Amino acid sequence: AKASGRNAMCFFDPQMQTNITNRVALEKDLKLALAENQFMLYYQPQVLHSQKIIGAEALIRWHHPQRGLVPPVDFIPLAEETGLILPIGQWVLETACAQIKSWEDNEHTRHLQIAVNVSARQFHQTDFVEQVSHILSHNDINPANLKLELTESLVLGDINNTILKMRKLREIGIRFSMDDFGTGYSSLSSLKKLPINQLKIDQSFIRDITSDHDDAIIVQTIIAMATSLGMEVIAEGVETEEQRAFLELLGCPAIQGYLFGRPMPIEQFEALLKKG
Numbered sequence: 001a002k003a004s005g006r007n008a009m010c011f012f013d014p015q016m017q018t019n020i021t022n023r024v025a026l027e028k029d030l031k032l033a034l035a036e037n038q039f040m041l042y043y044q045p046q047v048l049h050s051q052k053i054i055g056a057e058a059l060i061r062w063h064h065p066q067r068g069l070v071p072p073v074d075f076i077p078l079a080e081e082t083g084l085i086l087p088i089g090q091w092v093l094e095t096a097c098a099q100i101k102s103w104e105d106n107e108h109t110r111h112l113q114i115a116v117n118v119s120a121r122q123f124h125q126t127d128f129v130e131q132v133s134h135i136l137s138h139n140d141i142n143p144a145n146l147k148l149e150l151t152e153s154l155v156l157g158d159i160n161n162t163i164l165k166m167r168k169l170r171e172i173g174i175r176f177s178m179d180d181f182g183t184g185y186s187s188l189s190s191l192k193k194l195p196i197n198q199l200k201i202d203q204s205f206i207r208d209i210t211s212d213h214d215d216a217i218i219v220q221t222i223i224a225m226a227t228s229l230g231m232e233v234i235a236e237g238v239e240t241e242e243q244r245a246f247l248e249l250l251g252c253p254a255i256q257g258y259l260f261g262r263p264m265p266i267e268q269f270e271a272l273l274k275k276g
């Protein structure tokens, strides 16, 4: 009886019950969030070593009426599971493109690019190319100012289909960045086949770059590889001046991280642009 009691305890784990209840509530709220305008895009600067701002990564934020600010790690996976990532992803693209349009109207900001994160489920929709080209023409923007960030696992999921889609989008003029680069399993041969413009070195390699020799070598190799394959390269998660100086030494031209700026609301980002 004792053993079965213990099993029963395990089965009715109160923590698990809380998680399920929480999840169901969160999913219900997530469905309302778009209609109630609870999402915002924050913008994190991408800069050269001179501190010149060359663009921004758009990062979604959810202002939940009761929970406050919910970080993307707490709702993007649920949005992917439920399919809600499709309308959310469309909203992100639409909002980022409207922002690009507003920057294009001013000669001081017309060169700025916005990088948008695309989830696997969103990218693999059959009409993704049509959706993107519709948003571009609807906002009447220069496609070269839109950069789509894809992960290695997204790309490797269905590589032939992915290459076809990427080519179509590249023909339109859109750019691609390989996000979290180095954490996945893409081989050099698959990398060569993909029409990628930029490798984004994952922050896990940047963290100890000044003290861990292996990390320094990995970063140096990624930079060399990007350069010889004719790609741009950017490092993310740059938090200290030491990391920045080291990356400059290694020849990584562009950086993103808390050192220069955290993701911030558009008003703050535009204030930063004016200052620079």
Ligand code: C2E
Residues within 6 Å of the ligand: 044, 058, 059, 060, 071, 072, 073, 076, 089, 092, 117, 118, 119, 179, 180, 203, 236, 237, 238, 239, 256, 257, 258, 259, 263
């Ligand atoms: P990610 O695409 O790898 O984004 C980079 C994350 O690193 C962001 O977290 C950013 O705030 C954080 N970060 C930037 N600089 C630093 C730094 O110097 N140090 C440290 N420790 N962290 C830094 P965030 O905004 O919480 O986003 C987390 C993830 O959620 C993103 O990872 C991305 O996978 C996903 N995500 C965010 N926005 C969107 C979106 O609009 N659509 C999709 N599909 N996913 C999104």
Ligand code: CA
Residues within 6 Å of the ligand: 057, 117, 149, 179
């Ligand atoms: Ca990203």
Ligand code: CA
Residues within 6 Å of the ligand: 179, 180, 200, 202, 203, 236
């Ligand atoms: Ca990343």
Ligand code: CA
Residues within 6 Å of the ligand: 180
């Ligand atoms: Ca990441």
